[in-house]
Amino acid sequence: MIARALGVGALSLLFLGGAVAASAQDTPRGVRIGLSYGAGVKPGVIVMPVEPLPGDSIRTIVQRDLDYGDRVTVIALDSAALRGLTPAAGRRFNYPLFSRLGAAAIVRITPVAGGYRAEVHDVVARKVLRSDAFALPSTRGSGDWRMEVHGMADEIERWITGVRGMSRSRVLFVRGSDVWVVDSDGANQRQLTRGALTMSPAWHPNGKLIAYSRYGAAGTRIELHDLETGARRVVRATPEGLNITPAFSPDGQQLVWATNREGGTEIVSASLANLASARRVTVGRGTDNTSPSFSPDGRRIAFMSGRAGQPEVYISDSDGTNVQLLTEFTLGGTSYRASPAWSPDGRLIAYQATAGGFQIMVLNLRDRAVKQLTSEGVNEDPSWAPDGRHLVFTSSRSGVKQLWIIDSESGRLRQLTHAAGARLADWSPYLAPTLSNDQNAANTPD
Amino acid sequence: MPPTRLTEIAPRRNVALVALSLVLAGCMATKSDVTVLQQDIMLVRAEAAQSDSARRSEIQRVIRSMQSLTDSVSAIATRLTRLRADVQGRFSAIEEDTRRLQELAGQSQSRMQELRAAVESRVPAPASGGTTAPVPGPNQLYQLGRDQLLRGSTAAARTAFEDLLARYPESDLAADAQFYIGETHAAEGNAEAADQAYARVASAYPRSPRAATATYKRAVAAEGARRTREARQLYNEVISKFPRSDEAALARDRLRDLQ
Numbered sequence: 082m083i084a085r086a087l088g089v090g091a092l093s094l095l096f097l098g099g100a101v102a103a104s105a106q107d108t109p110r111g112v113r114i115g116l117s118y119g120a121g122v123k124p125g126v127i128v129m130p131v132e133p134l135p136g137d138s139i140r141t142i143v144q145r146d147l148d149y150g151d152r153v154t155v156i157a158l159d160s161a162a163l164r165g166l167t168p169a170a171g172r173r174f175n176y177p178l179f180s181r182l183g184a185a186a187i188v189r190i191t192p193v194a195g196g197y198r199a200e201v202h203d204v205v206a207r208k209v210l211r212s213d214a215f216a217l218p219s220t221r222g223s224g225d226w227r228m229e230v231h232g233m234a235d236e237i238e239r240w241i242t243g244v245r246g247m248s249r250s251r252v253l254f255v256r257g258s259d260v261w262v263v264d265s266d267g268a269n270q271r272q273l274t275r276g277a278l279t280m281s282p283a284w285h286p287n288g289k290l291i292a293y294s295r296y297g298a299a300g301t302r303i304e305l306h307d308l309e310t311g312a313r314r315v316v317r318a319t320p321e322g323l324n325i326t327p328a329f330s331p332d333g334q335q336l337v338w339a340t341n342r343e344g345g346t347e348i349v350s351a352s353l354a355n356l357a358s359a360r361r362v363t364v365g366r367g368t369d370n371t372s373p374s375f376s377p378d379g380r381r382i383a384f385m386s387g388r389a390g391q392p393e394v395y396i397s398d399s400d401g402t403n404v405q406l407l408t409e410f411t412l413g414g415t416s417y418r419a420s421p422a423w424s425p426d427g428r429l430i431a432y433q434a435t436a437g438g439f440q441i442m443v444l445n446l447r448d449r450a451v452k453q454l455t456s457e458g459v460n461e462d463p464s465w466a467p468d469g470r471h472l473v474f475t476s477s478r479s480g481v482k483q484l485w486i487i488d489s490e491s492g493r494l495r496q497l498t499h500a501a502g503a504r505l506a507d508w509s510p511y512l513a514p515t516l517s518n519d520q521n522a523a524n525t526p527d
Numbered sequence: 528m529p530p531t532r533l534t535e536i537a538p539r540r541n542v543a544l545v546a547l548s549l550v551l552a553g554c555m556a557t558k559s560d561v562t563v564l565q566q567d568i569m570l571v572r573a574e575a576a577q578s579d580s581a582r583r584s585e586i587q588r589v590i591r592s593m594q595s596l597t598d599s600v601s602a603i604a605t606r607l608t609r610l611r612a613d614v615q616g617r618f619s620a621i622e623e624d625t626r627r628l629q630e631l632a633g634q635s636q637s638r639m640q641e642l643r644a645a646v647e648s649r650v651p652a653p654a655s656g657g658t659t660a661p662v663p664g665p666n667q668l669y670q671l672g673r674d675q676l677l678r679g680s681t682a683a684a685r686t687a688f689e690d691l692l693a694r695y696p697e698s699d700l701a702a703d704a705q706f707y708i709g710e711t712h713a714a715e716g717n718a719e720a721a722d723q724a725y726a727r728v729a730s731a732y733p734r735s736p737r738a739a740t741a742t743y744k745r746a747v748a749a750e751g752a753r754r755t756r757e758a759r760q761l762y763n764e765v766i767s768k769f770p771r772s773d774e775a776a777l778a779r780d781r782l783r784d785l786q
Binding site for chain 1: 641674677678679713714740743744747773774776777780781784
């Protein structure tokens with residue numbers, strides 16, 4: 082429907098920097114010049130102004146979320162001009178006009194009791210494609226309120242493209258020696274820990290619990306941090322010494338991490354129901370095995386291992402059997418591949434590799450084809466967005482380490498954080514709107 | 528009074544006899560006899576002194592020999608230690624190289640498998656004159672099964688693996704196909720069918736590396752189902768039959784936890 086025929090005509094009226102492709106000033110009668118939608122062509126979307134006026138911040142957020150999703154082209158038209166195109170109650174949109182503006186879809190958001198109603202109009206089919214009401218918290222601009230608006234934007238993206246957006250998510254990262262969190266659009270940045278060296282934060286699938294490695298008198302131990310209550314507890318199965326790179330299984334029942342054993346570093350696993358003892362997953366025989374990342378079905382893990390003499394990415398069953406070297410091994414080479422991250426759709430594994438400094442690579446598990454995503458600066462520690470398309474990673478391209486987001490399809494980049502020293506990011510799953518800003522502020526010093 | 532030792536008595540007795548002879552000779556012998564006697568005494572003393580010196584030098588020679596022997600033993604021990612360290616180092620290097628070669632072999636095998644599947648897909652079907660569809664080769668079927676499993680289509684994957692076993696029971700990929708049939712059942716949560724399929728790997732292809740993995744998976748499943756005795760037996764089976772495998776190392780840990 083929308084994605085089938087994207088008619089693009091020539092119209093310069095109202096166009097203020099949008100992405101409308103102009104053509105065909107002198108079209109002979111009966112002949113239509115336009116573009117057909119094809120693979121790689123993103124449908125144009127116009128988001129109408131949200132009334133009353135303060136609601137326009139909702140429009141801004143939704144437009145930005147759709148833009149960051151990289152699946153549609155947001156046609157940014159002036160609000161005042163668009164108001165003139167908003168039909169009165171009971172009237173229809175002037176679909177041909179919107180079609181000429183390059184829109185395949187119109188998004189209209191109107192206030193209702195307790196929230197807003199979102200409508201998506203199919204410009205080609207000239208009808209409402211889908212509509213639904215979304216409850217919003219009364220505290221405009223709060224973290225929960227923003228998350229709900231993001232959730233609405235994600236649904237709108239799903240209605241238009243068939244794929245849910247990823248904006249209702251957050252990114253954990255380390256800055257200095259503390260764990261921080263930021264919304265996927267870069268807003269609402271907050272500090273979660275204070276006063277001790279913390280590393281490798283990781284999300285539990287429920288989005289309410291995180292784990293990280295915390296340095297103390299007994300070395301580095303894994304700590305669990307409840308984001309709702311702020312309560313923290315040390316994983317008893319982490320003995321003195323080294324305990325790093327924790328990760329949760331997709332069902333949330335297992336915690337895996339790397340710990341020092343038998344002269345090397347092995348990945349071990351413990352049930353969240355019994356964190357007193359851990360079982361070995363890897364058999365590294367004195368080598369370093371770290372950075373586990375689960376496949377979406379939880380049956381396999383990807384990890385970094387030096388068992389072949391140099392760090393490479395391996396995959397194995399989550400019980401430690403069936404180990405396979407994943408990355409291309411070069412005998413006598415000096416390659417370094419590390420920090421694997423399994424994509425949420427299970428098809429891809431992202432990792433960092435030496436290629437003129439560390440760069441982000443993506444390997445397709447089907448044919449093992451490798452795609453290099455970055456080439457500027459040093460780029461490390463990739464983590465997938467819940468849409469399985471975007472990656473957050475640490476990059477020095479701006480001169481200092483910052484978090485950046487890349488669209489693995491198009492290579493489009495945006496900077497997520499702007500304060501120096503951000504690193505070790507982990508992107509959350511889709512979040513339920515239960516996270517309270519006040520509860521998660523770093524107000525519990527050690 | 529402590530008893531006098533015989534070794535001390537002998538030279539004293541000689542001197543006493545000479546002195547007695549001298550006394551008696553003083554009574555009866557001439558001056559020249561006394562001189563001879565004195566010379567004899569001196570001779571006896573000289574012989575005694577010579578005897579002591581010879582003994583001393585003999586002892587010193589023995590001590591020197593023993594020191595030399597000790598040095599030799601010490602040198603041999605040092606050499607042995609070095610040799611042992613050298614052998615151990617070389618053995619570790621060989622192990623390391625073997626491990627790397629295994630990694631490479633595994634990866635090459637995977638690539639070869641993909642290549643074979645690609646070649647098979649390009650081989651034209653034999654002209655049968657009818658409308659029979661071309662028969663896929665074992666590599667194609669295996670690759671198809673792996674692809675389906677990767678995308679979560681477990682039933683389709685199992686069909687491909689079963690087809691492979693039915694058409695090419697002697698194929699090099701038969702053990703792998705049987706193992707992945709177990710994997711498809713396990714992915715579906717059908718523990719009983721998975722156990723049977725894994726057991727078949729160990730019984731039909733006991734020399735395949737998949738046998739160790741399949742037996743270990745059976746043990747883990749048994750442990751998860753609280754069939755501890757069975758789990759213990761299967762872990763022990765992994766350790767005894769495949770002692771150098773990764774699965775054996777994991778099984779040892781699990782057995783320790785089960786104690």
